[in-house]
Amino acid sequence: MDKGKNILLLTxxxxxxxxxxxxxxxDLAIPDLHxxxxxxxxxxxxxxxxxxxxxxxxxxxxxxxxxxxxxxxxLPAHQSMLTVAKTIYATCRTYLLQQGKFLLMxxxxxxxxxxxxxxxxxxxxxxxxxxxLLFSVVGMLGSYxxxxxxxxxxxxxxxxxxxxxxxxxxxxxxxxxxxxxxSVGLFLISLELxxxxxxxxxxxxxxxxxxxxxFAIGESLGASALRIAGGIFTKIADIGSDLMKVIFKxxxxxxxxPGVIADCTGDNAGDSVGPTADGFETYGVTGVAxxxxxxxxxxxxxxxxxxxxxxxxxxxxxxxLSGCSFFINQAISKKLYGNRExxxxxxxxxxxIWIAATLCISSAFFMSHLLLGDMADPTLWWxxxxxxxxxxxxxxxxxxxxxxxxxxxxxxxxxxxxxSREGGPSLNILSGIVAGNFSAFWTGLLIAALMLVAYFxxxxxxxxxxxxxxxxxxxxxxxFGMLCMGPVTIAVxxxxxxxxxxxxxxxxxxxxxxxxxxxxxxKEFGFKPDFERAKYYLESNDSAGNTFKATAKPVLIGTAVxxxxxxxxxxxxxxxxxxxxxxxxxxxxxxxxxICGGAVxxxxxxxxxxxxxxxxxxxxxxxxxxxxxxxxxxDMDDSISVVKICTxxxxxxxxxxxxxxxxxxxxxxxxxxxxxxxYLISIAVFGLFQAIYMANAGGSWDNAKKxxxxxxxxxxxxxxxxxxxxxxxxxxxxxTTSVSLNPIIKFSTLFGLLATEMSIQMKYVETTDISLYIAxxxxxLGLCFVWRSFYRMRIPTV
Numbered sequence: 001m002d003k004g005k006n007i008l009l010l011t012x013x014x015x016x017x018x019x020x021x022x023x024x025x026x027d028l029a030i031p032d033l034h035x036x037x038x039x040x041x042x043x044x045x046x047x048x049x050x051x052x053x054x055x056x057x058x059x060x061x062x063x064x065x066x067x068x069x070x071x072x073x074x075l076p077a078h079q080s081m082l083t084v085a086k087t088i089y090a091t092c093r094t095y096l097l098q099q100g101k102f103l104l105m106x107x108x109x110x111x112x113x114x115x116x117x118x119x120x121x122x123x124x125x126x127x128x129x130x131x132x133l134l135f136s137v138v139g140m141l142g143s144y145x146x147x148x149x150x151x152x153x154x155x156x157x158x159x160x161x162x163x164x165x166x167x168x169x170x171x172x173x174x175x176x177x178x179x180x181x182x183s184v185g186l187f188l189i190s191l192e193l194x195x196x197x198x199x200x201x202x203x204x205x206x207x208x209x210x211x212x213x214x215f216a217i218g219e220s221l222g223a224s225a226l227r228i229a230g231g232i233f234t235k236i237a238d239i240g241s242d243l244m245k246v247i248f249k250x251x252x253x254x255x256x257x258p259g260v261i262a263d264c265t266g267d268n269a270g271d272s273v274g275p276t277a278d279g280f281e282t283y284g285v286t287g288v289a290x291x292x293x294x295x296x297x298x299x300x301x302x303x304x305x306x307x308x309x310x311x312x313x314x315x316x317x318x319x320x321l322s323g324c325s326f327f328i329n330q331a332i333s334k335k336l337y338g339n340r341e342x343x344x345x346x347x348x349x350x351x352x353i354w355i356a357a358t359l360c361i362s363s364a365f366f367m368s369h370l371l372l373g374d375m376a377d378p379t380l381w382w383x384x385x386x387x388x389x390x391x392x393x394x395x396x397x398x399x400x401x402x403x404x405x406x407x408x409x410x411x412x413x414x415x416x417x418x419x420s421r422e423g424g425p426s427l428n429i430l431s432g433i434v435a436g437n438f439s440a441f442w443t444g445l446l447i448a449a450l451m452l453v454a455y456f457x458x459x460x461x462x463x464x465x466x467x468x469x470x471x472x473x474x475x476x477x478x479x480f481g482m483l484c485m486g487p488v489t490i491a492v493x494x495x496x497x498x499x500x501x502x503x504x505x506x507x508x509x510x511x512x513x514x515x516x517x518x519x520x521x522x523k524e525f526g527f528k529p530d531f532e533r534a535k536y537y538l539e540s541n542d543s544a545g546n547t548f549k550a551t552a553k554p555v556l557i558g559t560a561v562x563x564x565x566x567x568x569x570x571x572x573x574x575x576x577x578x579x580x581x582x583x584x585x586x587x588x589x590x591x592x593x594x595i596c597g598g599a600v601x602x603x604x605x606x607x608x609x610x611x612x613x614x615x616x617x618x619x620x621x622x623x624x625x626x627x628x629x630x631x632x633x634x635d636m637d638d639s640i641s642v643v644k645i646c647t648x649x650x651x652x653x654x655x656x657x658x659x660x661x662x663x664x665x666x667x668x669x670x671x672x673x674x675x676x677x678x679y680l681i682s683i684a685v686f687g688l689f690q691a692i693y694m695a696n697a698g699g700s701w702d703n704a705k706k707x708x709x710x711x712x713x714x715x716x717x718x719x720x721x722x723x724x725x726x727x728x729x730x731x732x733x734x735x736t737t738s739v740s741l742n743p744i745i746k747f748s749t750l751f752g753l754l755a756t757e758m759s760i761q762m763k764y765v766e767t768t769d770i771s772l773y774i775a776x777x778x779x780x781l782g783l784c785f786v787w788r789s790f791y792r793m794r795i796p797t798v
Contacts, residue, residue: 029295030291030308033305033308034047036304038050038370038371040370051309055316058316064323065184065186066183069153069156069187072153072160075164080514081505081509081511082159085158087261088265089152091264091639095269099225099226107137107218110221114136114214114217115133131207135203135214135218137218139214139216140222142192142280143218143221149188150273153184154497157176157179158502161502161541162506162509165537166531170337170537173502174333174541178326184491186319186322189315199215200308212288213753216284219284219285220743220750224740225658226278228736231274232615232653232654233646234267235732236649236650237619237642238263238266238267239731240620243728244259252503252709255510255634261634262619262646264504271549279490279493282563287480289479290476293566294307296574303375303465306371310368321360322485326491329352344409345544364389365382365389369385377465379461383458386457387457387481390478391483391484392481393481399551401554402553404439405699407547408543412434413435415431416723416726417708417712424718428722432698432701432729435697437697440696447558447562454478472569473566479558479559479562479566482555489552490552493548493552495549497549499542499544506534506538512531540710543703550698553734554692557688563746567746568749571749575673581673589672592678593672593675593676593677593678597678598683600661601683605690605737608740611650611793612653614649617795623642653789663779664778664782664786667778670758670775671775673756673759687745690738692738693738694733694734698729701726701727708720709723759771762774
């Protein structure tokens with residue numbers, strides 16, 4: 001590993017020392033925001049003032065997220081449960097600190113490449129490069145901070161949810177994780193908006209474009225590392241813990257199992273850290289992609305300013321309305337389910353999504369008319385509102401399509417259970433693969449249909465304002481629309497790890513065995529606990545959490561692909577300006593690029609699961625050796641050892657993947673531009689279907705196991721063992737590879753934009769083209785780390 005790092009650093013130093021190049025600047029001239037003027041209800045408001053006061057409103061929603069955090073923290077819980085939650089947070093904290101050190105090492109490599117570009121190629125001064133690197137750090141710290149915030153909220157909420165289940169009020173079991181999730185969602189989106197507006201308003205015009213690019217690269221780097229490493233970590237722990245149910249015939253979350261604490265830590269590392277950092281980055285990178293496209297495609301600075309401010313104005317209002325939808329949903333749920341002892345736990349979450357979508361679509365038309373109603377084209381506002389609404393509809397309909405294949409009540413999941421009863425693990429796995437493939441087909445068609453509507457709408461004269469590539473801008477707005485209800489999407493996604501941890505905490509606390517616990521709870525908290533009903537509530541809630549974790553994944557994946565489309569077209573515009581792009585399907589470089597993009601997607605899928613497989617092998621080996629039936633609970637030292645195994649293999653796998661990805665991106669960008677564009681398109685398309693297939697197959701296996709455990713009550717039977725095997729196959733499918741393809745797609749296109757600028761400077765500006773001499777070493781380096789990702793991560797054979 002050290003040798004590989006040294007090679008990359010030496011290569012970067014070689015690039016710096018070997019180039020004597022003239023100045024070049026990124027073609028991202030963000031307009032002066034005082035140029036755009038809005039006429040709102042008889043008053044004239046400059047773009048700058050609109051953004052400034054809008055950001056102040058968003059600071060209010062940021063404060064509201066902190067209020068929800070405080071409300072969750074103040075809720076009661078039994079001391080036995082609080083102790084377990086404290087242990088889980090301590091291990092999560094250790095994991096995050098390790099990841100922070102890991103991020104610093106990765107940033108050092110990215111910073112070296114940025115310095116090569118800005119000093120040697122773009123000819124920028126030290127103060128300018130320092131500001132770009134500063135905003136890269138800010139972006140990375142943003143992803144890291146929201147990840148930490150999400151873990152802290154969730155580890156407060158998990159114990160409170162577990163305790164609330166004892167009261168016999170199932171709505172409380174839903175409301176607590178939902179409140180925690182909403183706190184995370186609002187914090188994430190509001191912080192992102194404030195950061196981006198600060199860059200827009202206060203960074204000098206001549207460097208704001210490259211500062212945005214640095215910010216986006218930083219947050220993409222943070223999210224990619226946390227998402228991929230978290231996905232590897234959580235599934236090593238999950239598989240290691242789950243297989244003990246088959247090997248030793250013990251119950252789920254048995255306190256004697258040293259893998260359970262690691263599993264709970266992994267729920268947060270993979271299902272909380274990953275999605276929050278990923279959501280933060282997705283929101284930011286999509287915004288940067290749209291801003292980049294506007295500045296490159298629209299000629300008039302006044303129109304540029306108005307469109308950029310319109311995008312942020314929409315985000316301001318929809319962030320606020322997402323918070324409002326939470327209160328509306330709370331009131332409806334209280335009226336419908338407040339007095340019930342049993343109801344479908346998925347229903348309140350579904351209602352929240354539809355309420356948020358209705359408000360967001362309505363506000364899209366309202367805000368568009370308010371800000372763009374005075375444009376030269378009086379129909380522009382409703383055309384843009386329709387396009388954005390296509391994205392918002394996607395954020396609603398994709399979860400509904402996903403539930404058809406992953407919900408515990410779906411026919412596909414029931415088919416998996418039936419197949420497992422007769423055919424065991426073999427038919428269980430085959431049935432899940434079928435569900436995943438069908439879901440990829442239908443979800444892909446749904447996304448294509450909504451993008452087609454957006455495209456046809458853009459053809460209704462939008463090119464007069466946006467330019468000849470208005471259709472691609474429309475695709476970017478679809479991604480924007482999918483993120484409009486971002487706080488709600490993150491909330492239902494964060495719901496899952498809280499519900500999962502709550503069930504684990506209930507078992508780990510061993511609260512039922514505490515002497516006099518009934519009397520002490522009644523005396524201290526004022527109700528009689530019902531332990532059997534509480535177990536049912538927690539298992540049912542975990543099933544709902546599994547479903548909505550599954551529904552959020554395709555939304556973020558679809559956003560990555562549609563947003564990447566806009567960024568790829570920004571690269572195409574850069575290449576067209578220098579006459580470097582001549583794409584034709586009959587050209588060999590284009591065909592080869594399409595093939596290589598697909599190859600990288602499948603390499604990544606194998607490499608990420610290889611890290612899980614080897615790490616899980618080590619974890620199972622250790623747990624089997626240390627499992628002690630004579631004890632009431634596992635030694636904390638043994639639990640910490642499992643956490644260390646998970647962290648070790650997560651970082652090994654992450655290091656190989658990231659160095660290979662960076663190297664291959666640079667190698668291909670310095671090669672043929674037509675090859676590189678085809679390569680990026682291929683990664684997006686292959687990645688979309690691979691991710692949806694794997695996410696939904698995994699979700700169907702996960703809930704099939706829940707049906708066996710909760711609805712059929714057939715634990716510790718051959719049917720249960722078959723469902724566990726299917727679930728362990730699905731674990732890396734849904735929570736490692738599929739979700740990690742999202743940041744891989746975005747990082748490749750975003751970093752590809754920078755690499756394209758470097759390539760253009762060498763090929764079309766400088767007198768000596770040395771790009772090929774750079775591409776070959778990086779290609780060799782990338783292939784070396786591809787080799788390492790398999791052959792240095794394999795299970796040792798005897």
